[in-house]
Amino acid sequence: MARQIGDLEKAALDLIRSRNGSILQSDLWKELGLDSREGSRLVIRLVKKGLVKRETVSINGRKTYRLFVVEQTAKTAPSLTVDLKTVMDVPCTTCPYIAQCGPGNFYDPATCAWLDSWLEEKTGRLRLRTPQRAF
Numbered sequence: 001m002a003r004q005i006g007d008l009e010k011a012a013l014d015l016i017r018s019r020n021g022s023i024l025q026s027d028l029w030k031e032l033g034l035d036s037r038e039g040s041r042l043v044i045r046l047v048k049k050g051l052v053k054r055e056t057v058s059i060n061g062r063k064t065y066r067l068f069v070v071e072q073t074a075k076t077a078p079s080l081t082v083d084l085k086t087v088m089d090v091p092c093t094t095c096p097y098i099a100q101c102g103p104g105n106f107y108d109p110a111t112c113a114w115l116d117s118w119l120e121e122k123t124g125r126l127r128l129r130t131p132q133r134a135f
């Protein structure tokens with residue numbers, strides 16, 4: 001079944017491709033005239049559809065993402081199947097403050113209540129799933 005790609009998603013992919021297949025997330029938003037919330041949602045859609053992957057990078061001490069177009073071909077598509085469920089609900093993926101977040105900043109992963117809450121929820125689930133040893 002063919003994937004539906006909206007005009008904005010197509011424009012984003014075209015822009016990334018025009019930059020040799022890679023662009024900083026914030027540059028993508030700016031060049032498409034989007035605010036951070038719209039930009040985050042767009043990127044999440046592209047990642048969920050497997051059209052873009054992103055890697056965390058640090059630019060001048062600030063954490064951001066670099067986006068890469070995932071070129072789908074018959075040969076490469078099977079190896080591009082990635083289970084993103086485990087990380088798609090990380091609060092950083094939709095955080096409007098991602099561009100300002102970094103060590104020592106007002107928004108700092110080390111002190112972020114959203115991230116703490118997410119980690120506590122995840123580790124709580126892991127503890128529940130860990131089988132008990134029988135001695």
Ligand code: SF4
Pocket residue numbers: 091092093095096097098101102107108109110112113114115
């Ligand atoms: S650590 Fe907190 S403030 Fe920073 S990007 Fe993630 S959710 Fe946002």
